[in-house]
Amino acid sequence: MRLAKVSALSFDLDDTLWPFGPSVARAEAMLRAWLIEHAPDTASILPTQQTMSELREEYERSRPDLTNDFRALRLGSIRLALARANADVALADPAYEVFYAARNRVEFYDDALPALAWLSARFPLIAVTNGNADLRLTGGGEFFRETLSARAFGIAKPEPEIFHAAAQALSVSPAELLHVGDDYHLDIVGALNAGLQAAWVVRDPQPEVARATQHPASAHLTLSDLSMLCRALGGPDKLP
Structure with missing residues (x-):
């Protein structure tokens, strides 16, 4: 042409x-480690790093209205993990900051x-x-x-x-x-x-x-x- x-x-x-793949994989690994450190009961909800991605996809299916809002989708999936672990959902915001900083290390x-x-x-x-x-x-x-x-x-x-x-x-x-x-x-x-x-x-x-x-x-x-x-x-x- x-x-x-x-x-x-x-x-x-x-x-x-x-x-994109390596940065989001690294970010999800850091997010999972942070959650398990600060809310230990999330370990049973997030037994593997792959579970982070699966939970994010599950939340997106439940909220098609947020398709292009990646921050809201990730925050929602973090809150979902915390809620299922009976942990403090207020941890979602600092957890997201950990994820987002790592996501931008490209x-x-x-x-x-x-x-x-x-x-x-x-x-x-x-x-x-x-x-x-x-x-x-x-x-x-x-x-x-x-x-x-x-x-x-x-x-x-x-x-x-x-x-x-x-x-x-x-x-x-x-x-x-x-x-x-x-x-x-x-x-x-x-x-x-x-x-x-x-x-x-x-x-x-x-x-x-x-x-x-x-x-x-x-x-x-x-x-x-x-x-x-x-x-x-x-x-x-x-x-x-």
């Missing part, structure tokens, strides 16, 4: 700039920070996320003008409104905003349907990636890392 004029870029965060992909440094020197960047990562805590926030989260905005990807709001925040037309993300449906289909350009980051190709997609491959870039994005925008073969 050949890009049209690009005046600004929007970025997804989790699994685009860093792997390890950027090797190409991410050099690419963001090169891109932000040439284009305004905005983060557009359905998640709850905080760039002030993860690092990398200096490269972005703004973060637009589904929880704060009230509308999540792939709905066009959140993409249009990103373009408006950077004072560019949707057609001149290039959205970069790893989720084909949320990021790529969503961006293209909103009139943006799109770059699909596929770091670990799986057989299903080759499946027929809603938009032809010619409609978007497909990248194995962000250094390829820089080259597509006129950057050097190798970033510093």
Whole structure:
């Protein structure tokens, strides 16, 4: 695909700039350890780390109205664990802070920070996320003008409104905003349907990636890392 004029870029965060799985697994392990230390009876409710994820999923099924509010879902699952253990549910708030701090200790992909440094020197960047990562805590926030989260905005990807709001925040037309993300449906289909350009980051190709997609491959870039994005925008073969 050949890009049209690009005046600004929007970025997804989790699994685009860093792997999400390891950070949330570490955060859940720290949360479980904290709960067992401060409310020992939760040990029987949370016999394994996997139980943390299962409890979170159980609570989400019971509260579909909170689908895009990851803080509320996690807090609710913590309160559920405490209540089942007949422990003090007031511990949920400090427990969540332990979880959230660990969730934001991410390890950027090797190409991410050099690419963001090169891109932000040439284009305004905005983060557009359905998640709850905080760039002030993860690092990398200096490269972005703004973060637009589904929880704060009230509308999540792939709905066009959140993409249009990103373009408006950077004072560019949707057609001149290039959205970069790893989720084909949320990021790529969503961006293209909103009139943006799109770059699909596929770091670990799986057989299903080759499946027929809603938009032809010619409609978007497909990248194995962000250094390829820089080259597509006129950057050097190798970033510093």
